[in-house]
Amino acid sequence: MLKYSSLRPFGILCLFLASLTLFSCGKLLTKPDIHINSVQIRKIKNLEAVFMVNIEVYNPNFIPFHIKHIAFDVEMENKHFASAVSDEKVTIPMRGTGIVPLEVKSNSFDLISVIIKAFKPGSKTGSKKIEYNIHGKILLDGILYGSDTISFNSSGNLLEKYGRSKEQ
Secondary structure, rough: OOOOHHHHHHHHHHHHHHHHHHHHHHHOOOOOOEEEEEEEEEEOOOOOEEEEEEEEEEEEOOEEEEEEEEEEEEEEEEEEEEEEEOOOOOEEOOOOEEEEEEEEEEEEEHHHHHHHHOOOOOOOOOOOOOOOEEEEEEOOOOOOOOOOOOEEEEEEHHHEEOOOOOOO
């Protein structure tokens, strides 16, 4: 029969291996895929334009994660357009997708000038395209991803994203 003193080194070894496995998970987990799902204009009033930008986050891992903060900048046609911050808590399921709704406020004149430029006949950008770039950081609630902050960048044609529903 084993005595308590002979089990103690085995217990310490098991604890060491368990903690080593837990802390190495940050390097084994894959970063989530983040891109814009849809953009919708909520209102344009006086000097302010308000948009709802739905960011789609895909978690390729076998454990869920929790988003506790997002900060990002929006550029349209290579010019800074808006900045936004959200502290809405969202859980992204394991091997699943979640939609994070973000409210973005901008100057109405900036929006109108981008739209006019995109639809102006004979101009370089008159091809009915509005190029956007969104870049920012997501702050995760947990230590399993190695770093609790994930940078993201998404770009494309805004007119392809405009008005789509969350389910698309």
